[in-house]
Amino acid sequence: MEDWWRLTGEHPVTRSLRLLWHGLPPARKGPRPSLTLDQIVRAAIAIADAEGLDALSMRALARELNVGTMSLYRYVQDKAELMHLVLDHVTVRTVEDGTPATDWRTMLETISQDARQMYLAHPWLLQVNWSSPVLGPGSVGDLERTLSSLTELPFSDRERIMLVTLLDAYVTGSVRQEVLFDQASALTDLTYEEFWELQLPFLEAAMESGRFPTMAAMSEDSFSGGWEETFELGLTLLLDGVEREVARRESASHASPPND
Amino acid sequence: MEDWWRLTGEHPVTRSLRLLWHGLPPARKGPRPSLTLDQIVRAAIAIADAEGLDALSMRALARELNVGTMSLYRYVQDKAELMHLVLDHVTVRTVEDGTPATDWRTMLETISQDARQMYLAHPWLLQVNWSSPVLGPGSVGDLERTLSSLTELPFSDRERIMLVTLLDAYVTGSVRQEVLFDQASALTDLTYEEFWELQLPFLEAAMESGRFPTMAAMSEDSFSGGWEETFELGLTLLLDGVEREVARRESASHASPPND
DNA sequence: GCAGACTAGCGTACAGTGTCCGCAGATAGC
DNA sequence: GCTATCTGCGGACACTGTACGCTAGTCTGC
Numbered sequence: 001m002e003d004w005w006r007l008t009g010e011h012p013v014t015r016s017l018r019l020l021w022h023g024l025p026p027a028r029k030g031p032r033p034s035l036t037l038d039q040i041v042r043a044a045i046a047i048a049d050a051e052g053l054d055a056l057s058m059r060a061l062a063r064e065l066n067v068g069t070m071s072l073y074r075y076v077q078d079k080a081e082l083m084h085l086v087l088d089h090v091t092v093r094t095v096e097d098g099t100p101a102t103d104w105r106t107m108l109e110t111i112s113q114d115a116r117q118m119y120l121a122h123p124w125l126l127q128v129n130w131s132s133p134v135l136g137p138g139s140v141g142d143l144e145r146t147l148s149s150l151t152e153l154p155f156s157d158r159e160r161i162m163l164v165t166l167l168d169a170y171v172t173g174s175v176r177q178e179v180l181f182d183q184a185s186a187l188t189d190l191t192y193e194e195f196w197e198l199q200l201p202f203l204e205a206a207m208e209s210g211r212f213p214t215m216a217a218m219s220e221d222s223f224s225g226g227w228e229e230t231f232e233l234g235l236t237l238l239l240d241g242v243e244r245e246v247a248r249r250e251s252a253s254h255a256s257p258p259n260d
Numbered sequence: 261m262e263d264w265w266r267l268t269g270e271h272p273v274t275r276s277l278r279l280l281w282h283g284l285p286p287a288r289k290g291p292r293p294s295l296t297l298d299q300i301v302r303a304a305i306a307i308a309d310a311e312g313l314d315a316l317s318m319r320a321l322a323r324e325l326n327v328g329t330m331s332l333y334r335y336v337q338d339k340a341e342l343m344h345l346v347l348d349h350v351t352v353r354t355v356e357d358g359t360p361a362t363d364w365r366t367m368l369e370t371i372s373q374d375a376r377q378m379y380l381a382h383p384w385l386l387q388v389n390w391s392s393p394v395l396g397p398g399s400v401g402d403l404e405r406t407l408s409s410l411t412e413l414p415f416s417d418r419e420r421i422m423l424v425t426l427l428d429a430y431v432t433g434s435v436r437q438e439v440l441f442d443q444a445s446a447l448t449d450l451t452y453e454e455f456w457e458l459q460l461p462f463l464e465a466a467m468e469s470g471r472f473p474t475m476a477a478m479s480e481d482s483f484s485g486g487w488e489e490t491f492e493l494g495l496t497l498l499l500d501g502v503e504r505e506v507a508r509r510e511s512a513s514h515a516s517p518p519n520d
Numbered sequence: 521g522c523a524g525a526c527t528a529g530c531g532t533a534c535a536g537t538g539t540c541c542g543c544a545g546a547t548a549g550c
Numbered sequence: 551g552c553t554a555t556c557t558g559c560g561g562a563c564a565c566t567g568t569a570c571g572c573t574a575g576t577c578t579g580c
Contacts, residue, residue, distance in 0.1 A: 028556075079539090130440065140463070147478075240505070
């Protein structure tokens with residue numbers, strides 16, 4: 001394990017955490033900064049929302065803010081750090097949409113559906129290929145909200161975290177399929193129907209080859225399930241599975257699970 | 261709906277499909293091509309496997325194949341088309357790992373676990389932000405394999421496709437979490453433990469603020485669930501949900517579902 | 521065999537990306 | 551007032567994808 005960052009000062013992750021939790025340090029000597037971190041992050045989100053992730057370059061951001069490109073590096077160390085701030089900031093949005101707690105199943109449904117809507121509103125989020133290695137106020141707040149709705153679920157703390165994680169995996173995986181398909185549709189200028197129209201001659205030849213007997217025998221509407229319907233089916237199955245586990249535990253002991 | 265591509269010949273999607281299903285057309289006049297599509301695709305996969313998606317540029321690929329960069333454009337129209345070929349080709353891999361069919365649950369487990377392993381072996385796949393808008397021999401073959409293991413499941417064809425889709429969503433979402441985290445870990449030169457070490461001062465201050473009561477009360481090992489364990493939990497829940505639906509249908513009518 | 525048409529290889533050039541380096545001017549502290 | 555620190559940002563560089571067009575190689579028809 002190399003400690004290269006100890007020789008040069010602050011680790012980049014610590015720097016990102018500092019910015020997230022405390023913001024920029026107060027200005028001391030020198031000209032007053034003309035921008036705030038919040039302005040930069042908001043402008044970045046606006047560009048990505050309007051034109052997609054690829055449009056979000058440092059130059060585009062500088063243009064949007066009417067500053068020189070290199071000025072931005074006075075506020076963030078590099079683009080990765082900017083994206084950490086951006087990702088956490090978008091997550092803050094979901095915290096504000098508070099919903100009164102009822103039962104855990106309804107809460108998990110609502111939270112998952114809200115998350116889906118959030119990702120559909122910011123499809124570029126699912127195209128970012130960095131995991132934010134930092135937990136900022138946004139993501140911690142989001143996690144708090146979710147966990148606070150699971151207190152009546154007879155699972156250990158550890159199991160709750162695992163449940164939240166896998167639900168997030170399902171939501172992001174599901175919406176990413178949809179987002180990428182919609183993008184391909186827009187890029188190729190094809191609707192769903194037109195895509196199948198182009199595909200058909202090749203599929204028909206393949207089906208006649210005898211190599212795909214199960215698919216050849218499928219009915220015509222097999223691919224007609226929509227994205228939302230598919231998402232809801234998966235969510236239902238997941239939550240049914242949780243219910244089954246809950247019932248199993250309650251019939252086994254009526255006791256709370258070990259809180260290890 | 262603009263038909264701009266009709267003016268210039270073949271739609272890019274049709275061209276990709278042609279390459280996928282029939283390969284390059286036979287050479288007519290002119291020098292013999294020095295490469296095959298297969299060579300190009302394999303070299304691209306090797307680069308991505310060895311050095312990640314960002315390392316896969318047309319220049320890097322040309323260097324690997326000892327040709328000029330622009331030569332590649334004699335074989336593929338642009339990088340997007342190359343990626344369509346690459347994505348379908350990687351999928352071919354999974355078809356060859358045939359497993360004898362037993363019951364639908366075991367099959368779905370195996371297929372999902374195999375898919376997870378495949379993605380872990382090619383983590384860059386989950387960082388590609390194009391959905392392949394084409395169904396080539398690889399993806400159709402993969403789908404055939406999966407569907408042929410679901411024949412005894414009392415679901416309609418349409419429901420089967422939805423089930424396969426949502427399972428894929430879950431697998432990709434789950435592995436992508438892991439892949440992105442591992443990447444962040446490598447980029448920041450931090451282990452999981454070191455990450456938490458840096459995070460802790462900020463989290464402790466946040467917990468003392470009283471803003472996150474549920475999280476502040478959680479036990480120390482809450483985040484100790486591993487990626488594989490979390491994946492298996494979610495898969496179990498999903499399949500438990502399917503079982504519950506199957507049982508519901510069998511107790512309702514003992515009849516096959518409508519095959520609409 | 522030759523000319524014309526077609527084809528593969530690929531160099532040059534361009535527009536775009538992220539960001540290093542360092543200069544000029546503005547502010548604070550002594 | 552002087553020195554140290556700080557902001558803004560231009561010029562430069564290495565890298566990306568790919569349009570354009572030249573050269574040389576192969577096939578076909580006469």
